[in-house]
Amino acid sequence: MHVESIFRMPMFAQNRTMSTPARVLAVCLGNICRSPMAEGLLRHHIQTKGLRIKVDSAGTNGYHNGEAPDPRAQAEMRRHGMEIGAQESRQIQKSDFERFDLILVMDSSNRRDILALAGDREEWRSKVHMFLDEGDVPDPYFGGNSGFVKVHDLLNEAAASWTDKWRGS
Ligand code: 4NP
Numbered sequence: 001m002h003v004e005s006i007f008r009m010p011m012f013a014q015n016r017t018m019s020t021p022a023r024v025l026a027v028c029l030g031n032i033c034r035s036p037m038a039e040g041l042l043r044h045h046i047q048t049k050g051l052r053i054k055v056d057s058a059g060t061n062g063y064h065n066g067e068a069p070d071p072r073a074q075a076e077m078r079r080h081g082m083e084i085g086a087q088e089s090r091q092i093q094k095s096d097f098e099r100f101d102l103i104l105v106m107d108s109s110n111r112r113d114i115l116a117l118a119g120d121r122e123e124w125r126s127k128v129h130m131f132l133d134e135g136d137v138p139d140p141y142f143g144g145n146s147g148f149v150k151v152h153d154l155l156n157e158a159a160a161s162w163t164d165k166w167r168g169s
Contacts, residue, residue, distance in 0.1 A: 019169040021101035023054045026131065027114060028106040031059030031089040033148070034137050035106060036069035038155050040077050040084040045163040053166065056100070060113040062091035070141070076148040080156075092117065097124035104129055104162075107136035132158050 026038035035057035042055045067089045068074070077084050096103070097118060105111045111128060118124035131137060137154055140147030 020051070020166045021053060023056070023100045024102045024104065025092075025096055025100040026055070026057040026104050026106075027060065027092055027110055028057075028137075029060055029110060029139065030064045030141065031057055031091070032064045032067055032070045033073045033141050034139065034151055034155070035059065036084050036087045036089075037073050037077055037148075037151060038104070038106070038131060038137075038159065039087065040082045041152075041155050041159040042162065044082055045159045049163050049167050051163060051166060057087070058090050058092040058096060060092060060110055060117075064089040065091060072140070072145055072148045073151075076145070076152050080152065097121070097127060101127065102129065103127045104131040106131055107139070131155070133161075 024042060026035040026042065028035040028038075039055050039057035042053075046053050046055065069077075069084050069087055069089075074083075074085050092114065094117060103114065105114055105128060108130075111130065114128050115125055118128065132154060137151055138147065140151050
């Protein structure tokens with residue numbers, strides 16, 4: 001294909017809008033395990049790299065509204081020197097599609113729920129991306145501590161990669 005027409009393809013148009021966001025929202029189901037850890041890790045890598053990007057997190061449901069992160073998530077983060085105990089769970093709102101430039105979801109069911117909330121507004125839908133390049137961040141809520149270790153490691157690697165990309169753009 002001729003090179004100019006390649007650059008008009010939607011994938012490239014989307015990548016242009018992916019250049020360093022000012023505000024990023026991490027989303028999971030309950031906003032007490034995965035997305036609070038993602039928020040803490042993104043903030044850590046953003047600070048380490050000297051970026052100026054605001055980060056928040058939210059859940060697709062409101063079952064845990066107002067709660068601090070799960071003690072197991074707090075403990076795993078503390079093991080790596082990060083304190084996330086002051087975060088409070090909240091449910092995502094439609095207004096978040098206006099307030100944030102990029103919405104990073106933990107799994108495909110989060111993505112389905114968020115896209116349903118976005119409806120047919122392409123401007124909102126295009127802000128929604130998976131946190132991992134490939135696949136879901138597994139939900140650790142009903143398992144043991146090892147699930148939180150795994151989630152930390154997956155999120156840490158992906159947070160490093162996102163922030164490298166933002167630093168370079
Ligand atoms: P999260 O984990 O989506 O990573 O915060 C969960 C937290 C709570 C529940 C499910 C998953 N719950 O069913 O209450």
